[in-house]
Amino acid sequence: MKIQGPKGTKDVLPSESYKWQYIEGKIRELCSINGYKEVRTPVFEHTELFQRGVGETTDVVQKEMYTFLDKGGRSITLKPEGTAPVVRTYIENSVYNDIQPTKMYYITPCYRYERPQAGRLREFHQFGIEVFGTQDPYIDAEVISIGMTLFESLGVKALELRINSVGCPKCRKEYNAKLKAFLKPKLDKLCKYCQERYETNPLRILDCKEEKCKENLTDVPFMLDNLCDDCKNHFDGLKKGLEIIGLNYIVDPRIVRGLDYYTKTAFEIVSKDIGSQGTVCGGGRYDGLIEQCGGPSTPGVGFGLGLERLLLTMENQGITIPDTEKMELYIAAIGEKANDKAMDLLFKLRKSGIRAEKDYLNRSIKAQMKYANKINAKYVIVIGDEEIEKGIVNIKDMETGNVIDASLNNIADIIIKIRR
């Protein structure tokens, strides 16, 4: 019987891991420039953290968590998102006593028990950033810019930045009442899901894709038009911040985030190139979350960005990722004596920092050349009795076919020199 990987998981094979490394490198570089430091938290947490942090009413907590009892009888959950664990570590380690704001990022696997589809896996990887300790709307703009800049630096095009404000507990309560009053007489004309949403989360009715729902919502009141002064000023500040740094945005009053903790800013970066799960990056502000998790009242803002979705978008846009691990030198050997010499040379060259490879399958010279070509080796040297005797080899440039002479004990210097 053949053992397969669990449903909704995906292997990253050696032939494509360079893509991940490339993207992760870009992320680390970008975060460094912007003053964000990496935080690493466990893959699993006490279930209670997500129940409190993400929200008991959310789908993520109600039906999508990988939860189990460990051998000590504790309820453990594989992290379904990145924010709550970072909040936990911020509180647990009293990071709020350090100089503020705290700017952090993470690259982590996340787990959600769902039916897989295009751009959705049970184990997926998220790049996220969080800023704790400031309410300044300009930091919201900075957070958003990091997502946008990452896409830009990877050559991803045709993304839309959509922003909204979901208000604060104060104005949202009033708005919810207003919304429900508006919807009540139309309730039987809405789709069955929206009729459920009316009770569970009326905000979500706003972004339903059903035509009959859209028709009935033409003059629906939006949260955005019912913000309190504080929230309204904050949203204006965000827009101004985005304009100063030159980021185009679309105000989309229908954006609603599915996690309970969001306040004020909510945004999505959406791709049209990956099927129906178009949100590549989503996030916003969560000013009540840290306090709710047992910390001091501290504002926060951040986003999560799906690396599989990012990769999907790049693939569908035909973006090629450079492979920086190409072999520099292949040493072909003819005969047993030459094979020993090649082994000796190989390890000396590697010590000099040259990416080098030799044959380990006792193949013919022709097969060795083919192999060198296949692995994209930049240079090849062939060692046989003659070369050992004279102490001279040809360094062949596999792209041009040109050869240059080199003394056997001089190869490293020459490669380093022509490497440029």
Added chain:
RNA sequence: GUGGGUAUAGCUCAGUUGGUUAGAGCGCCAGAUUGUGGCUCUGGAGGCCGUCGGUUCGACUCCGACUAUCCACCCCA
């Protein structure tokens, strides 16, 4: 959790109204005057036709169940 599609070689897929030796392209391996790659040509390896059961003289082909996978919904990265 709900709905639909698909399951044949490592990969992408053909396979005639059910008929006996299951094919192609790519990839892999080897060779084309024995020490030099890419292009071309030749040959080779590699399939319990997803699993189990049913119909039939006979099933890769028809039917059923199961499993896996893909897409969509709910929701989200």
